[in-house]
Amino acid sequence: MENCIFCKIAAGIIPSSKVFEDDRVFAFRDIHPQAPTHVLIIPKKHYADLAELDLRDQQLMGYLLHVAVKLARGEAIEQKGYRVAINCGPEGGQMVQHIHLHLLGGRELTGELG
Numbered sequence: 001m002e003n004c005i006f007c008k009i010a011a012g013i014i015p016s017s018k019v020f021e022d023d024r025v026f027a028f029r030d031i032h033p034q035a036p037t038h039v040l041i042i043p044k045k046h047y048a049d050l051a052e053l054d055l056r057d058q059q060l061m062g063y064l065l066h067v068a069v070k071l072a073r074g075e076a077i078e079q080k081g082y083r084v085a086i087n088c089g090p091e092g093g094q095m096v097q098h099i100h101l102h103l104l105g106g107r108e109l110t111g112e113l114g
């Protein structure tokens with residue numbers, strides 16, 4: 001997508017602090033980290049939000065989760081715990097219109113989700 005900031009990050013047009021990349025996925029550090037580890041994991045294919053997914057995308061979304069777990073291991077937050085979150089839509093707190101998983105850890109996260 002031409003005007004999507006995360007598509008541009010995945011394409012290397014906008015610089016980022018990359019932590020992982022393969023043919024389907026790109027992961028990079030959040031510019032405004034909410035925790036010592038705050039990584040964003042995105043599909044390279046553009047989807048504006050969760051509502052754009054259909055059943056054919058289940059494998060991709062499962063793969064994104066798999067990458068999140070792998071990165072949590074790499075960030076050494078697996079033992080103490082972490083959170084994976086996806087915001088959707090304005091009331092869900094989604095600011096960037098390209099599906100992304102937040103991987104948060106490295107401090108005690110509150111029980112509050114909203």
Ligand code: DGP
Pocket residue numbers: 005014016017028029030031032040086087093094095096097
């Ligand atoms: P959300 O509110 O779920 O849409 O989260 C969007 C996140 O993206 C937010 O935590 C800040 C982050 N972000 C926005 N623009 C950039 C950017 O240009 N670079 C990086 N690394 N992160 C960004």
